[in-house]
Amino acid sequence: xxxxxxxxxxxxxxxxxxxxxxxxxxxxxxxxxxxxxxxxxxxxxxxxxxxxxxxxxxxxxxxxxxxxxxxxxxxxxxxxxxxxxxxxxxxxxxxxxxxxxxxxxxxxxxxxxxxxxxxxxxxxxxxxxxxxxxxxxxxxxxxxxxxxxxxxxxxxxxxxxxxxxxxxxxxxxxxxxxxxxxxxxxxxxxxxxxxxxxxxxxxxxxxxxxxxxxxxxxxxxxxxxxxxxxxxxxxxxxxxxxxxxxxxxxxxxxxxxx
Numbered sequence: 001x002x003x004x005x006x007x008x009x010x011x012x013x014x015x016x017x018x019x020x021x022x023x024x025x026x027x028x029x030x031x032x033x034x035x036x037x038x039x040x041x042x043x044x045x046x047x048x049x050x051x052x053x054x055x056x057x058x059x060x061x062x063x064x065x066x067x068x069x070x071x072x073x074x075x076x077x078x079x080x081x082x083x084x085x086x087x088x089x090x091x092x093x094x095x096x097x098x099x100x101x102x103x104x105x106x107x108x109x110x111x112x113x114x115x116x117x118x119x120x121x122x123x124x125x126x127x128x129x130x131x132x133x134x135x136x137x138x139x140x141x142x143x144x145x146x147x148x149x150x151x152x153x154x155x156x157x158x159x160x161x162x163x164x165x166x167x168x169x170x171x172x173x174x175x176x177x178x179x180x181x182x183x184x185x186x187x188x189x190x191x192x193x194x195x196x197x198x199x200x201x202x203x204x205x206x207x208x209x210x211x212x213x214x215x216x217x218x219x220x221x222x223x224x225x226x227x228x229x230x231x232x233x234x235x236x237x238x239x240x241x242x243x244x245x246x247x248x249x250x251x252x253x254x255x256x257x258x
Contacts, residue, residue: 004186008193011165012042012201016075019234020157021202023082026227027092029213031206033150038202039195040151041158046191048162053170053187057180063167065255069248071163076238078160083232086224094149168257 011017021041028034055061063071085091169190173183213220247253 001186001189004189005193005196008190008195009197009200010193011169011190012194012197014165015234016079016164016238017041017045017161017198018201019231020075020079020082020161021154021198022205023079023086023227023231024154024157025202025205026086026209026224028206029210031203031210034206035199035203037150037154038199041154041161041202042191042195042198044155044158045162045165045194045198046158046188048159049166049169049191049194050184050187052162052166053173054184056167056170057173057183057187065253066248068167068255068257069242069246069253071167073239073242073248074160075164076235076242078157079231079235079238081235082157083228083230083235086228087232092224171257 021038024037025034028037056063082091085094169187173186177183177186209220209223212223243249246255
């Protein structure tokens with residue numbers, strides 16, 4: 001179980017994972033939202049791994065080589081799409097249109113002899129007024145500030161990434177853990193390790209981007225472009241690797257989950 005957690009953290013550092021998450025976080029200039037991006041990506045990734053893993057472990061589902069390669073190709077296509085969206089400015093345009101224009105601040109009110117603090121939350125045309133001890137928790141507040149788009153996007157990207165690695169992870173479990181119940185527990189522990197690993201990666205990325213933005217303004221303006229180029233180039237490399245070297249686009253595909 002400890003090994004599963006460590007391998008989950010190691011799995012989060014795979015090149016395609018880091019490139020995809022870098023493309024998203026490159027426009028983040030706040031550490032907390034970036035941390036949640038990593039957590040949401042990890043949840044989506046772990047969800048796919050668990051679903052596919054259950055099918056393989058409990059029902060002995062066999063994934064044909066062409067299907068397995070197609071699952072990995074989906075990651076390559078997604079990386080190319082993320083790169084194009086970043087380079088063309090579409091991702092920035094969408095982000096600006098769907099991000100809640102929220103402004104949160106607190107200040108002191110005086111009502112006669114009573115002085116107390118209020119927390120104001122502006123969300124587009126809606127306005128909510130809460131006292132300091134309002135029931136709106138930190139998590140709910142963060143989710144409102146991020147918006148539905150920024151919640152769904154990393155989760156969906158994590159689901160796609162889970163397709164590429166789920167079969168290999170489930171086959172590893174079958175080879176080492178012969179009890180189905182413990183195999184399922186291993187998948188859960190592996191998923192938790194992946195979530196923690198990606199959370200740490202996105203937090204570190206956001207911290208470095210914040211540092212860069214505050215000290216190297218010229219470089220900061222080009223970070224998203226650099227991330228887009230890397231994502232597009234790496235996605236094209238994977239298409240060639242999967243399509244021709246591993247044979248998805250040929251008559252003799254050979255797929256070895258790794």
